[in-house]
Amino acid sequence: MGIVLGFSALALFASLTIGQGAITATGTNFTLTGDGVSYLLHVDPFSGDLVSDHFGGPSNDFTPPASIDQSGWSDGLTNTRREFPDIGRSDFRLPAIHIQHGNGSTVTEFLYQSHQIVDGKPSLPGLPSTFGNETEVTTLIVKLYDNYSDVSAALSYSVFPRYNAIARSFQITNNGSNQIIIERAASFSTDFPNLDLDMIEVHGDWAHEFNRVKRRVDFGETTFRSTEGYSSHLHNPFFALVSPSTTESTGEAWGFNLLYTGSFQATAERFSHGYIRVLLGLNPLHTSLPLQPGETFTSPEAVAVYSSTGIGGMSRSFHDLYRNHLSRSNYTHQTRPILLNSWEGLHFDINETSLVNLAGEAEELGIQLFVMDDGWFGTEYPRNNDSLGLGDWTPNPAKFPDGLGPYVQHVNNYTILNSSESLRFGIWVEPEMVNPNSTLYHEHPEWVVSSGRYPRTLTRNQLVLNVGLPEVQEFIIRAVSNIIDSANIQYIKWDNNRGMHEMSHPSDDYNYILGLYRVIDNLTTTYPNILWEGCASGGGRFDAGLLHYWPQHWTSDNTDASNRLTIQMGTSLVYPPSAMGCHVSAIPNGITKRNISIEYRAHVALMCGSFGLELNPSELSPEERSAIPAIMEEARRINPIVISGSFYRLAIPDVTNWPAAQFVSSGRDQVIVFAFQQQATVKPAPPPLRIQGLDPAAKYWNSADNLTYGGATYMNAGINLAWETADYQSKLIWLYRQ
Numbered sequence: 221m222g223i224v225l226g227f228s229a230l231a232l233f234a235s236l237t238i239g240q241g242a243i244t245a246t247g248t249n250f251t252l253t254g255d256g257v258s259y260l261l262h263v264d265p266f267s268g269d270l271v272s273d274h275f276g277g278p279s280n281d282f283t284p285p286a287s288i289d290q291s292g293w294s295d296g297l298t299n300t301r302r303e304f305p306d307i308g309r310s311d312f313r314l315p316a317i318h319i320q321h322g323n324g325s326t327v328t329e330f331l332y333q334s335h336q337i338v339d340g341k342p343s344l345p346g347l348p349s350t351f352g353n354e355t356e357v358t359t360l361i362v363k364l365y366d367n368y369s370d371v372s373a374a375l376s377y378s379v380f381p382r383y384n385a386i387a388r389s390f391q392i393t394n395n396g397s398n399q400i401i402i403e404r405a406a407s408f409s410t411d412f413p414n415l416d417l418d419m420i421e422v423h424g425d426w427a428h429e430f431n432r433v434k435r436r437v438d439f440g441e442t443t444f445r446s447t448e449g450y451s452s453h454l455h456n457p458f459f460a461l462v463s464p465s466t467t468e469s470t471g472e473a474w475g476f477n478l479l480y481t482g483s484f485q486a487t488a489e490r491f492s493h494g495y496i497r498v499l500l501g502l503n504p505l506h507t508s509l510p511l512q513p514g515e516t517f518t519s520p521e522a523v524a525v526y527s528s529t530g531i532g533g534m535s536r537s538f539h540d541l542y543r544n545h546l547s548r549s550n551y552t553h554q555t556r557p558i559l560l561n562s563w564e565g566l567h568f569d570i571n572e573t574s575l576v577n578l579a580g581e582a583e584e585l586g587i588q589l590f591v592m593d594d595g596w597f598g599t600e601y602p603r604n605n606d607s608l609g610l611g612d613w614t615p616n617p618a619k620f621p622d623g624l625g626p627y628v629q630h631v632n633n634y635t636i637l638n639s640s641e642s643l644r645f646g647i648w649v650e651p652e653m654v655n656p657n658s659t660l661y662h663e664h665p666e667w668v669v670s671s672g673r674y675p676r677t678l679t680r681n682q683l684v685l686n687v688g689l690p691e692v693q694e695f696i697i698r699a700v701s702n703i704i705d706s707a708n709i710q711y712i713k714w715d716n717n718r719g720m721h722e723m724s725h726p727s728d729d730y731n732y733i734l735g736l737y738r739v740i741d742n743l744t745t746t747y748p749n750i751l752w753e754g755c756a757s758g759g760g761r762f763d764a765g766l767l768h769y770w771p772q773h774w775t776s777d778n779t780d781a782s783n784r785l786t787i788q789m790g791t792s793l794v795y796p797p798s799a800m801g802c803h804v805s806a807i808p809n810g811i812t813k814r815n816i817s818i819e820y821r822a823h824v825a826l827m828c829g830s831f832g833l834e835l836n837p838s839e840l841s842p843e844e845r846s847a848i849p850a851i852m853e854e855a856r857r858i859n860p861i862v863i864s865g866s867f868y869r870l871a872i873p874d875v876t877n878w879p880a881a882q883f884v885s886s887g888r889d890q891v892i893v894f895a896f897q898q899q900a901t902v903k904p905a906p907p908p909l910r911i912q913g914l915d916p917a918a919k920y921w922n923s924a925d926n927l928t929y930g931g932a933t934y935m936n937a938g939i940n941l942a943w944e945t946a947d948y949q950s951k952l953i954w955l956y957r958q
């Protein structure tokens with residue numbers, strides 16, 4: 221059901237309000253309403269341009285814009301707040317859309333043509349997107365047209381009222397008679413008024429992902445991007461704008477996240493009048509997408525969230541939206557099996573015997589899922605190290621003489637401790653990659669991302685297959701299907717261990733990512749009961765695009781528990797802890813050489829939806845081994861609340877020696893607090909631990925001091941924890957409503 225209004229019909233409907241609850245149109249003044257958000261935009265009646273009015277707390281009226289002196293060079297459109305800024309006329313700021321026409325000209329003029337309000341949300345062809353039925357989401361589609369080039373744009377705004385979230389994407393259709401080239405496409409674009417705002421984003425690198433940074437949005441551009449072909453470790457396609465006084469639990473915060481796995485760019489541009497333009501979309505260096513007459517381009521989707529309850533409120537909106545309306549896996553709302561991964565224990569030194577032995581040791585520890593990592597494949601080029609075998613996805617006959625089937629049955633023959641269920645089996649793959657030392661590469665050197673006669677530069681001895689090619693997509697679908705069909709496989713870790721070099725055309729990245737989505741959509745649809753976990757040298761592709769298909773992602777190759785606290789807290793700014801994979805590894809830590817107790821290591825890893833061990837059980841110390849049963853018991857009790865509860869960052873390691881976080885069950889009946897002391901200190905005293913999200917009128921018993929207090933007491937006065945004067949201490953505290 222929808223209503224289409226032509227431009228000429230405007231006068232007729234000028235005083236009528238039409239819409240479906242969350243979205244109303246009064247003439248062409250549009251109001252999108254959530255429980256605690258309003259998003260207002262309108263068509264300028266004189267120019268036909270689409271104008272931004274408000275994005276923030278509830279506000280139902282259209283009020284006149286700020287008065288800006290029009291003298292000087294900056295006049296016209298540059299002084300207005302615009303929803304879909306183009307380039308070439310009087311707007312001097314960065315555009316959301318930049319098109320090159322057949323004759324090389326880049327001027328466009330997108331003016332209002334019609335609009336439509338629909339219940340629910342249409343899906344995006346070939347791209348991941350949020351979803352919901354007609355009671356959960358409403359969509360406004362505004363059609364714009366450039367009369368001079370016959371190019372049309374359809375902007376789609378979907379409001380999820382419960383989450384104060386707006387999802388936006390757009391389509392460009394070439395209705396002219398020449399090819400056009402899309403040079404820039406920012407999925408989300410809006411103009412804020414003259415407000416002082418800071419930008420929070422997460423930067424990092426391999427083993428150092430998701431470090432929170434905050435900087436003032438000053439005049440000029442505050443910008444970051446990935447040009448690695450993937451969302452990458454360096455930055456994530458997420459940022460927040462916050463008032464300078466905003467804290468974790470108070471003040472205004474606007475979050476923006478792109479549902480895309482390729483190169484991206486994020487920008488806040490402050491112009492002379494103080495307005496702040498927000499742009500989030502494809503990286504223009506990896507765009508230049510040709511569009512033939514009659515063809516349509518669909519931009520990735522971006523989600524914007526508004527919070528009046530600080531950065532924490534923003535994060536919880538993202539977490540809930542993504543768990544309920546983005547991640548479509550069967551497992552999103554299910555507890556995850558406790559796993560043991562062979563990698564840090566055995567590396568490449570694996571075969572059927574050593575792995576069956578390891579599975580036996582895993583069984584004794586209470587492991588539910590045994591995962592075989594890298595090293596199992598390759599015949600002509602056996603995968604004995606990282607210089608060979610990638611691309612040859614059949615089990616190595618010397619290591620697995622009977623293939624995977626009987627071996628996996630061997631693993632399945634173990635039963636999970638204290639249960640009658642079989643130990644489950646999972647496997648590692650990296651199907652987008654190839655080693656030059658492989659049968660695949662010798663057969664298909666033309667399948668890799670490369671640029672003519674330029675050298676094909678290696679990273680980790682490997683090259684990237686061009687997943688934009690249909691034949692490569694078919695190869696990956698077949699290879700992964702064959703693995704799954706050959707044995708009782710219940711989990712797949714899908715890794716990806718380098719960025720793209722030598723793309724021959726900027727548009728190769730977009731075509732690759734669409735090809736990847738086609739492959740993953742096919743495999744997750746065909747095998748819905750597989751638990752899929754994304755990985756990209758750790759968190760190199762921890763993004764909302766892949767979370768649409770896969771319920772969890774490996775968070776970082778860095779398993780040092782202290783570093784992991786920072787990484788996981790940063791990841792939780794936008795992605796739910798239920799989607800994080802976190803393991804306890806051996807000490808001294810392979811990367812930092814740090815020794816941290818098994819309790820602390822477990823407490824950090826237990827804050828994630830997918831908990832596991834990544835070590836050789838036979839190398840555990842007696843103390844560690846004796847701690848394992850209690851940790852396994854805790855894992856089983858905690859996991860349901862991590863999967864479905866609300867997450868609060870109480871104190872972040874960036875600013876305190878005593879970081880803490882908590883989960884609250886959906887009925888606010890149970891709370892799990894994870895509290896840490898990083899360094900031993902003589903002074904100052906630790907601050908009180910103030911809990912959040914309780915029912916202030918209820919009484920809660922707590923396991924720290926075995927006493928009962930009012931919810932308000934925990935939240936306002938807080939409780940004091942007794943820390944030893946020692947490095948890397950941790951506590952797990954339960955609160956139960958009485």
Ligand SMILES: *[C@@H]1O[C@H](CO)[C@@H](O)[C@H](O)[C@H]1NC(C)=O
Pocket residue numbers: 234235246247248249262282283284
């Ligand atoms: C739409 O909003 C403008 C202010 O931006 C206002 O002047 C106008 O009267 C509104 N139109 C309708 C039909 O409400």
Ligand SMILES: *[C@@H]1O[C@H](CO)[C@@H](O)[C@H](O)[C@H]1NC(C)=O
Pocket residue numbers: 353354355356
């Ligand atoms: C919409 O989905 C929700 C669950 O997400 C369900 O409870 C509700 O009945 C659905 N409504 C309709 C009209 O399908």
Ligand SMILES: *[C@@H]1O[C@H](CO)[C@@H](O)[C@H](O)[C@H]1NC(C)=O
Pocket residue numbers: 268331332367
């Ligand atoms: C675009 O051109 C059509 C047909 O020439 C005309 O009816 C319409 O008013 C024009 N639209 C605008 C916004 O100029």
Ligand SMILES: *[C@@H]1O[C@H](CO)[C@@H](O)[C@H](O)[C@H]1NC(C)=O
Pocket residue numbers: 321322323324325368369370396
């Ligand atoms: C270039 O192409 C555009 C789109 O077709 C057209 O509107 C414009 O007039 C052309 N410009 C020149 C200089 O020919």
Ligand SMILES: *[C@@H]1O[C@H](CO)[C@@H](O)[C@H](O)[C@H]1NC(C)=O
Pocket residue numbers: 394395396397513514515
């Ligand atoms: C342009 O749009 C018209 C009307 O929808 C359609 O008949 C025509 O085929 C389109 N032309 C191209 C090149 O897409």
Ligand SMILES: *[C@@H]1O[C@H](CO)[C@@H](O)[C@H](O)[C@H]1NC(C)=O
Pocket residue numbers: 550748749
């Ligand atoms: C997973 O989802 C598919 C449909 O997508 C359904 O047929 C299947 O029963 C589900 N499995 C579980 C375990 O929920």
Ligand SMILES: *[C@@H]1O[C@H](CO)[C@@H](O)[C@H](O)[C@H]1NC(C)=O
Pocket residue numbers: 569570571572573574618619
């Ligand atoms: C399997 O690997 C182990 C550990 O490296 C080794 O001792 C054993 O000989 C191997 N077995 C076979 C059959 O290769």
Ligand SMILES: *[C@@H]1O[C@H](CO)[C@@H](O)[C@H](O)[C@H]1NC(C)=O
Pocket residue numbers: 604605606607608
């Ligand atoms: C990798 O393994 C191959 C075959 O087993 C061997 O020839 C090569 O020297 C090894 N390379 C490294 C770097 O260990």
Ligand SMILES: *[C@@H]1O[C@H](CO)[C@@H](O)[C@H](O)[C@H]1NC(C)=O
Pocket residue numbers: 626627629630633
């Ligand atoms: C697994 O157990 C079944 C039933 O006890 C037995 O028939 C089978 O031989 C065992 N397979 C392996 C590989 O141990």
Ligand SMILES: *[C@@H]1O[C@H](CO)[C@@H](O)[C@H](O)[C@H]1NC(C)=O
Pocket residue numbers: 607608656657681
């Ligand atoms: C694998 O490739 C490297 C170069 O990347 C080469 O030095 C090595 O000899 C190759 N090994 C085999 C077994 O082909």
Ligand SMILES: *[C@@H]1O[C@H](CO)[C@@H](O)[C@H](O)[C@H]1NC(C)=O
Pocket residue numbers: 694697741742743745746
């Ligand atoms: C997956 O791809 C294969 C090979 O192209 C095709 O036969 C199959 O129908 C596809 N399945 C789904 C669910 O898309």
Ligand SMILES: *[C@@H]1O[C@H](CO)[C@@H](O)[C@H](O)[C@H]1NC(C)=O
Pocket residue numbers: 926
């Ligand atoms: C907790 O307090 C109750 C009631 O005072 C007492 O019976 C119980 O022994 C205490 N438990 C612990 C572990 O101290």
